[in-house]
Each structure stands twice: as structure tokens, then as C-alpha cells.
Amino acid sequence: NVGIGTDVPSTKLHIKGGHLRHEGNQPTGTVAGSSDMRGAVNVNFAATGTITVVFDGVFTTVPTVIITPVCTADPSVNSRYWVSNVSLTGFMVVWSNTTSTSSINYMVIE
Numbered sequence: 742n743v744g745i746g747t748d749v750p751s752t753k754l755h756i757k758g759g760h761l762r763h764e765g766n767q768p769t770g771t772v773a774g775s776s777d778m779r780g781a782v783n784v785n786f787a788a789t790g791t792i793t794v795v796f797d798g799v800f801t802t803v804p805t806v807i808i809t810p811v812c813t814a815d816p817s818v819n820s821r822y823w824v825s826n827v828s829l830t831g832f833m834v835v836w837s838n839t840t841s842t843s844s845i846n847y848m849v850i851e
Contacts, residue, residue, distance in 0.1 A: 743800070755843070758797065759830050766829070767780075767781070767797070768794050768795055768796050768797050769793075769795035769831075770782060770792050770793050770794040770795060771794055772844065776797075777796045777797050777798060777800075777849060778848070778849050779846075779847065779848045779849065780846070780847060781811070781844045781845065781846045781847065782794060782834050782835060782844060782845050782847065783844050784814075784834075784842050784843065784844055784845055785843070786840050786841070786842065786843060787836075787840075788837070788838065788839060788840050789836065789838065790835075790836060791825075791833055791834065791835045791836075793826075793831060793832075793833045794831050794832055794834065794847070795830060795831040795835070796829075796830055796831050796849075799829050799830055800829045800830075800851050801829075801851070802829075802851060803827055803828060803829060804827065804847040804849045804850055804851040805827075805849070805850040805851075806824045806827050806832045806847055806848070806849050806850075807824075807847065807848045807849075807850070808822055808823075808824055808834060808845050808846065808847050809823050809845070809846045809847075809848075810826075810836070810839070810842045810844075810845050811842065811843055811844045811845065811846060812839075812841045812842050812843075813840075813841050813842075813843060814841040815841070816839045816841050816842065817838065817839070819838040820836075820837070820839035820841075820842075821835075821836065821837050821838060821839075822834070822835070822836045822839075822840050822842075822845060823835050824847075832847075832849075834847065
């Protein structure tokens with residue numbers, strides 16, 4: 742359910758500056774300001790790791806998840822970032838061989 746300018750449901754659609762925005766509760770595993778549709782996970786410059794993002798709601802079909810690393814320097818050619826275990830309720834972000842990444846942005850398309 743999506744509300745437009747309503748209190749219930751809590752997920753909202755907004756048009757701001759000519760752009761469509763989605764606003765809802767923050768999924769587990771993400772930084773402040775994130776939603777089920779877009780956001781970031783904080784990797785804290787760890788060389789290798791995983792973070793599981795759990796959606797606030799459940800999608801009706803398995804979505805497509807796109808990620809982009811936010812780097813403070815050119816990552817080495819051995820740096821890798823990928824999405825794993827995409828489901829109706831969340832996904833996992835995995836990275837290895839990098840110390841120049843502070844966070845990884847994501848976008849979810851249903």
C-alpha cells in the first residue's frame with residue numbers, strides 16, 4: 742500500500758522539484774535516510790564484509806537491486822562489490838579487497 746499525503750499507510754510518494762520520491766521506514770542494515778527503494782549501507786572502510794538489508798515491507802515480486810560503491814580513492818583492480826540473496830524481504834551486499842570505500846549506495850526496482 743502506498744499513501745499520497747496521508748497518515749496511513751506510512752509509506753509515501755512525493756513529487757518534489759519535479760522528481761518522484763519514495764519515503765517510508767528505514768530498512769534494517771542501512772544508514773539514516775534509507776528506504777526500501779534507495780539508500781546506503783555503511784561499510785566503514787572495512788576491507789571485506791557483508792551486510793544484510795531487511796526491507797520494511799514485503800515486495801510482491803523479487804526486485805532488482807543495483808549497487809554503487811562510494812570511494813574516497815580509486816579502488817584497486819581487485820576490489821569487488823556485489824549483491825547476493827535478493828528476495829521478497831531483503832538482500833545482502835558483499836564486498837572484498839577494498840579499503841577506500843566508506844559506503845555502498847543501493848537502488849531497488851520492482
